Amino acid sequence: MEALTVDAAFLAELRRDLHAHPELRFEEHRTSALVAEHLRHLGYTPHTGLARTGVVATLDTGIAGPAIMLRADMDALPVSEAGQAPWASCTPGVMHACGHDGHTTMLLGAAALLKADPPPRGRVHFVFQPAEEGGAGAQVMIDEGLFDLFPTDYCFGLHNWPGLEAGRMGVRSGPIMAGGWRFAIQITGKGSHAAQPHLGTDPLTIGAALVQEAQLLVARRTDPTIPAVVSFCVFDAGTTDNILPETARLAGTLRALDPVVLDELKDGLQRLCNGLQMAHGVNIQVNFHQPYPVTVNEHHATQLARKAMHALDVQMGGPAPDMDITPSLASEDFGFMLQKKPGAYAMIGNGESYKLHSPDYDFDDSIITRGVRYWHTLAHTCAAQEHAP
Structure with missing residues (x-):
């Protein structure tokens, strides 16, 4: 596991491309096409069209075991970017002010890493979801058959969090958003x-x-x-x-x-x-x-996330994870998924950046590798449990 490398430079370049080309809810056509193309290049067969622009790919080990769903959101916000980075938004009035470009990138990186080092059993569904920002894209995907097409035991989500030390992981059992x-x-x-x-x-x-x-x-x-x-x-x-x-x-x-x-x-x-x-x-x-809905982390799924965070801390060092992070009064449509399936929503620190939804915000590329390895470690952690729920 430790010998596997994450192509951090490529993923940072990919993230910046997504940042420069933001798309609003249910309009993520370029993003969706880029995600699907990258997944095909990795050897996956992506399913497209759920909730208009959603993309799902599955890693099936062929051996019975737990099925887990890893989800990233893709949409941007109707905000005019104030930052002057070379990768600043090319679309007037639209920007990735919540870091969904980073979430998408980390999950694509995880799809590559898990393809190279799959869990010993079970299945991993990679879900790239549109319209988190006010469009309830998670509910739309569910209504259009997400869990029927991709049977799942657990759902997991990950969001960057400004003000939390860069790369520091956090999770809690019970309400988190x-x-x-x-x-x-x-x-x-x-x-x-x-x-x-x-x-x-x-x-x-x-x-x-x-x-x-x-x-x-x-x-x-x-x-x-x-x-x-x-x-x-x-x-x-x-x-x-x-x-x-x-x-x-x-x-x-x-x-x-x-x-x-x-x-x-x-x-x-x-x-x-x-x-x-x-x-x-x-x-x-x-x-x-x-x-x-309230985003409520199920206890056993939270324990799996905590175990993965601890293992990641041993592998990579860095800031110790916060195993009982303070909940937020921000809302998140991943809560719709957790109403249907047990799971856990976690945070990864974005450092002392501008706050989410700020016109000056930007995702910290230095945390991409840690996010990728968290997904990879979590998939292996879930596969190692003795019984699926």
Whole structure:
């Protein structure tokens, strides 16, 4: 195992090519074609077309054993890149601001390494998923038959994490990423002259009251030991400084690490809107959309990931893994896969880089080899267990 090499220079060049050519959710046509071409070059027969641009390839040892699914996301974000690297985005208004270019590259590297040194038994499915960013591409792949076409015992995911030491691995049992709802709210009142507010019904002040009152859903109505947040990110009203507007538009997100709490936040926000509508005689429309489940790591799968991280630490040295990493209130559609199959979602440190979704963010190429070897070690670790679930 230690004698096998990872072509770090080639993979870094591949990652930078992906970074320079980002594609939004369900539009990852170039990325998908590049992934499939690379897999064919390695000797795989990729399955294409799931969720439009998804790619799946299987390494089958021909010997009965556990089947595992290793997943990487491929899509970029509608963000204008501020960085000036030679591999900066060539597509205006679109960039890899979440490191999915690195995730795709690490999994392609793992496909090569496992082809050279396959596990002694079982199967490994390499899943290159579109539309993680708000498109629930994981659920679309599931709906189109992912687990029927590729029967699986365990699912595993890996995400880079700025602020965690470069190359440091992290995982935890139980919730690791929050579930979330997006919401869009429109308040329709009656416009009036700014000097005559009594002749109208001001949706702006009602919206401001809603923003303030909604914070009590977490601060006073949620168990403080359960992480949760209500964030209003859009408040749009009015066109000039002497007219009270007729409408106000608000939008944001609800997040929680407990699905019951997440439902309570959603119901609570709806009740607040209903109450303000009745109290002030306005019309308030609420649209909840883009639900993502809590990403919950199953205990035994987490133990397999921890075992692989420990083995990787012995092989490579470097920063010791965090076996009980702090969960995040960011959301991740890998949670849909973990609702269907046991598995574990892990982190790999991206060092002191700019934060995810920042226009200055970039993936740290120095961690690619460690990510590749984690996938390789995890596949061997799973194959070595005595019984599949």
